[in-house]
Amino acid sequence: MTKKVSRIGVLTSGGDAPGMNAAIRAVVRTSLYYGLEVYGIMRGYQGIIDEDIFKMEGRSVANIIQRGGTILKTARCKEFYEAEGRRKAYENLKKRGIDGLVIIGGDGSFRGAVKFSQEYDIPCIGIAGTIDKDIHGSDYTIGFDTAVNTAIQAIDKIRDTMDAHDRIFIIEVMGRDAGYIALHSGIATGAENILIPERKTNIKDIIHSLQEKERRKKLVNLIVVAEGDEFGGAVEVEKILKEHLPKAEIRVAILGHIQRGGSPTGIDRLIASRMGYHAVECLMEGKHNVFVGILNNRMHYIPLEKAVKNKGSISEEWMKIVKILAS
Numbered sequence: 001m002t003k004k005v006s007r008i009g010v011l012t013s014g015g016d017a018p019g020m021n022a023a024i025r026a027v028v029r030t031s032l033y034y035g036l037e038v039y040g041i042m043r044g045y046q047g048i049i050d051e052d053i054f055k056m057e058g059r060s061v062a063n064i065i066q067r068g069g070t071i072l073k074t075a076r077c078k079e080f081y082e083a084e085g086r087r088k089a090y091e092n093l094k095k096r097g098i099d100g101l102v103i104i105g106g107d108g109s110f111r112g113a114v115k116f117s118q119e120y121d122i123p124c125i126g127i128a129g130t131i132d133k134d135i136h137g138s139d140y141t142i143g144f145d146t147a148v149n150t151a152i153q154a155i156d157k158i159r160d161t162m163d164a165h166d167r168i169f170i171i172e173v174m175g176r177d178a179g180y181i182a183l184h185s186g187i188a189t190g191a192e193n194i195l196i197p198e199r200k201t202n203i204k205d206i207i208h209s210l211q212e213k214e215r216r217k218k219l220v221n222l223i224v225v226a227e228g229d230e231f232g233g234a235v236e237v238e239k240i241l242k243e244h245l246p247k248a249e250i251r252v253a254i255l256g257h258i259q260r261g262g263s264p265t266g267i268d269r270l271i272a273s274r275m276g277y278h279a280v281e282c283l284m285e286g287k288h289n290v291f292v293g294i295l296n297n298r299m300h301y302i303p304l305e306k307a308v309k310n311k312g313s314i315s316e317e318w319m320k321i322v323k324i325l326a327s
């Protein structure tokens, strides 16, 4: 294969996600295998602007596959969204002869890459890394499976105490714009109600069913809420419920950043390794401005623009499953 690149830069950007280290490892080891030089860029796009860039070797990524976080650190870089920031970044990459970029991150990071690639001739390959799974065009994103499993473990524990006290629990999971963590962890823990940003919630129905349970003296109920739901998260939902169920014992638990950390699951390590390998292959084949996604267990190369333009949707069927299984 004729190599279209010789020096690859790799960075992690946006919210970190368990499995990013496994992806970095795969990018570095695959690059070295093919005789390419590979450079680690610290703190996402900020590291390109600040010239915080270092050469990586095989040993730079030893013993990291099992670690959460990212050895390259991460940031949300405002400067890169301005033309001047991108110009600086381009000059710094050119100066070092870096002729291909691998960006491990979510839709915000891909948005930056789209702009950069429209202006400059350095190919960018994205790797879908976000616990939110809100990148259109991939069944998986790195970190999602770990985050869901972390949420499940926490919710299972809360369920024990909820049940012992006959309480209503409202558990908030992450997901500013996406309800996948709420949906998956909620179904897997048998939640009665799941509130997500993608779909309208009939709060009257929920109140009615809770009042009915109260009447039957069986008021125990698990509600999983994505932080970005239409009411504004668990605390707001609690306020609404309290108005209509003044005697009920309602408790709120916000799981927060615990969902972003920890050792990645087998699935996250595996998809990160596959995506990292394929990202390097993409650059070598001369592909540019696509991200590596997985659809039906096969690798797909999807234009970065598509990932940022399309919003994911959650089908009615999922909500039907929630309702039927909770009845």
Ligand code: F6P
Pocket (backbone or CB within 6 Å): 015, 106, 130, 131, 132, 174, 175, 176, 177, 227, 260
């Ligand atoms: O994008 C991942 C995510 O964890 C979202 O689910 C959450 O809303 C956001 O990041 C939190 O960001 P920060 O760590 O900057 O508070």
